[in-house]
Amino acid sequence: MSTPHWLERILPSRLLSRLLWVMTIGVLTSQLIGNAIWANYLQNKSEQEVSAAADHIARGAASAVQFFQSLPPNYRPLVIQQLREMGGTRFFVNVNDSPIEVKSILSNPLPEKVVKVIRHVFEQELPRLGDVKINFAWPNELAVASDGMTVAQLPDHWVKNTLLMEPRPAPVLVIQTEIEPGHWLYLATLMPDPYFLDNSNPMPPERWLLQFATLITVLLLSWVVVRWITRPLAALSEAAEAFGKGESPHLPAEGSEEFIRTAHAFGAMRERIQRYLEDREKLFTAISHDLRTPITRLKLRTEMLDDEDLRVEFHEDLDELDMMVKGALQSVKDSDIHENRTRIRLDAMLGRMVKDARMAGHEIAYSRCGLWVMAKPLALKRALSNLIDNALFYGKKVEISVLEGVGKVVIIVRDHGPGVPEEALSTLFDPYVRLEHGRHSNSHGHGLGLGIARNIIQAHGGVLDLSNHPDGGLQAMITLPQD
CATH class of the missing domain: 3.30.565.10 (Histidine kinase-like ATPase, C-terminal domain)
Incomplete structure (x- = not known):
């Protein structure tokens, strides 16, 4: 099957370059397809895990909201203080007179998925609940009270079992809901996998670096192998070109078995062609010289003809024949000039x-x-x-x-x-x-x-x-x- 014209125009002319080009395109294509399949799998898996974790947290948060709704307002600070002295629970809890402004993490598919699931659970478990604010924020500057107090200003034993500050801060889920007018319940917690945001990018730079290193390694090995394979072909091409220019190149019989057979066949062909050319030159020279003798005899006999017109015609024909023989002999001599370049x-x-x-x-x-x-x-x-x-x-x-x-x-x-x-x-x-x-x-x-x-x-x-x-x-x- 012939190669399409458009493909011939974009392909390199040399065999080594063509094979490397095809290998590069093939490896890149397989890597892109494999990465796309792997990234889609990781993304679906992360979304499923995050959805299950968000559902678990949402139901726990809904239970906490129901519990604090059931308490008299003057008992709520006492319960919160006891929870803090106990070292905290799943949620860091506070009650404020208004919602706290939280600097949310930039838009990301996984946090958005968590917020969507929590809202859905709250709508099912607490259909009469008022406004609910759900955000993800970094703990460094996260405010927890109306007076501006941040997580960093809290005693360590209040948050050490709830939030993660060191050695690497983890994003904090903040849920704020109005349990009654002028009373906003503040819940802060971590996801079961604190660093779940790392899964939002299924193809991190490290993986791309690994793919690039794999591509370079494959190309280097391909270049070595392809060059090893094509080097005998280049030698054969150079020998054939030199032989076509009148030289007598020697093609070394080394390498793979197929190339050794090719080298032997090329050597045999070269010898046959050289013998043919030598035999042709000898034959042509012999025929040309042998023809001169009968032509000379015919000219002598022509001189003995009595008819002048017939003698002239014979002379013209013999002169033309003699010219053709001389031209043929000269053609062989001029075309087969043996000298070095x-x-x-x-x-x-x-x-x-x-x-x-x-x-x-x-x-x-x-x-x-x-x-x-x-x-x-x-x-x-x-x-x-x-x-x-x-x-x-x-x-x-x-x-x-x-x-x-x-x-x-x-x-x-x-x-x-x-x-x-x-x-x-x-x-x-x-x-x-x-x-x-x-x-x-x-x-x-x-x-x-x-x-x-x-x-x-x-x-x-x-x-x-x-x-x-x-x-x-x-x-x-x-x-x-x-x-």
Whole structure:
């Protein structure tokens, strides 16, 4: 199944980057889904636990309200004082003449859930009760009396069993209700889990840090494994590219069993191709040389013909056949130039070729570029010579320019001739193909120069493109890797 085009556009080009990209997306997706499921579970569990705890506290608070409602007003302070001297109960109790202003904790789902449950229980247990104020507050500045007294000012034995101040303060639930006009009952207590607010965030920063550490660890291990897997593929790619440029690379047979088999297969293929190329060159050379002998004999016999017109026709056919044999042999020699790659200064190579052309009386323009390429000197010179000779034959004026791209060098050879019909551009590289105006301009050509030039450029890992220039003439564009 082919990869969608939109995915191909966003995926990196290298296999290592693609695998790491897929691993990153996969791990992140699985972590996000797992965290979402886990957070939802923890949230539901916290809400259920808080609801059960709030219901328990609400019923205890309702019983306390009913108890103090049943007491005469003058007995209530005595009972409260006894409760304080006993060390406190679940609730810290006080009676005030008005509700105390409490600085509530900022909005949070769990405290809101507690308040909702307590109100619901009070409505069921004490339907005739007046206004009820329910808040959560921190104990540090929590007021407990109308005169402004705070929890911190109370004796320790009054609140040590009811509220939690040290070592870490816990949020205090404050319930205030008017049990009769001018008498507000003040109840303060802790939740069964004093630090229940910690559960309001199921994904604390510590968990995110753990997830990030897990992701980094997985990616590092993936990078090591993927690099270990793709390194042989990179070696195979480099060896294939070097072999395509005429070199004879050696691919080490080491690593996994699959890569060792691939290395052996690549070595065997390389040897077969090299033997084929050598055999082809020998065969082509032998055939070309062997054909010259019968062609020569036929020419001698042609001279003995009495009919002048027939003798001329035979000579023309034999000359054409001899030219084709010489061109085929030259094509093999020019395409199979065996030499090592070296760093070539284009200004020196092109400068000499331009100088020779000007000495021959041709008009040719070239500007120095200061660029270098890694190439086979004789082969590259042969390819450039073919293109420049074609331009000089078919155009009155030739312009050569060299441009630098990202990791590549572009050489443009443009003539000011008649150009080529668009439908004929694709056939120019075919052997022995020559257009009508080319045969008139250069009657001694074989139609092999462009094909030879393209083979040499491709052997260097480059590309040769032919196109008509917008202002007239044919333009040959050579793109070569810079290193």
